[in-house]
């Protein structure tokens with residue numbers, strides 16, 4: 001299956017992206033086109049260049065070849081319109097939930113009342129109402145990731161890049177956060193690229209799944225449209241069929 005359909009105004013267009021670090025070729029000929037408000041999952045094992053691809057899309061790394069465009073503008077430096085959620089919790093430990101979520105707005109010199117209003121909206125959206133004054137060390141892993149999502153949303157990004165955000169959570173919390181992610185995204189749509197190595201997570205979340213092949217250099221492989229209504233059921237027969245197909249195609253372990 002193609003991972004591109006034309007003609008469209010894409011939110012993200014990566015054309016011919018390759019990246020070398022010295023003699024190490026990390027990415028090769030990546031063509032990735034993402035539509036507005038699409039939830040794209042990049043499915044691949046560790047060490048396949050996923051983080052490097054995200055850093056290139058966000059303008060934090062320059063590609064060796066190829067171009068990235070956000071809407072019709074070529075990315076040539078750090079992109080303020082891109083929000084990140086990482087696997088590791090990157091909260092400021094000395095700041096409260098509110099302090100963390102409103103941080104980027106404060107840096108933009110937004111007046112206190114306005115930024116509190118926006119931050120509160122996203123704290124509520126991620127289900128953390130009542131925890132505004134808590135500090136990161138008082139929160140569980142799932143709650144910390146909720147703060148990370150609220151913080152990314154508060155900055156009003158055009159694009160959210162989520163790099164294995166639930167990878168460190170226990171299985172139960174992970175499933176809960178996947179459900180929450182769908183709820184949050186349906187409440188406030190964004191263009192999302194989400195990286196995971198977990199097939200079930202990919203099918204549960206994505207409009208489209210694109211595989212990233214495992215050995216360096218990372219190359220995009222097969223793509224799958226996920227035409228299942230949300231909320232999806234892990235035990236639904238169509239869900240299981242797609243899981244089997246991707247497993248057979250990719251040889252990734254379940």
Ligand SMILES: Nc1ncnc2c1ncn2[C@@H]1O[C@H](COP(=O)(O)OP(=O)(O)OP(=O)(O)O)[C@@H](O)[C@H]1O
Pocket residue numbers: 021024026045046047048049050051052053216
């Ligand atoms: N700044 C850098 N300098 C040199 N080599 C790098 C740099 N960044 C990444 N690499 C190389 O690229 C490879 C892939 O890194 P990257 O973090 O993009 O992969 P990943 O798929 O996100 O891995 P993981 O799942 O383990 O986080 C690494 O093994 C490393 O060899």
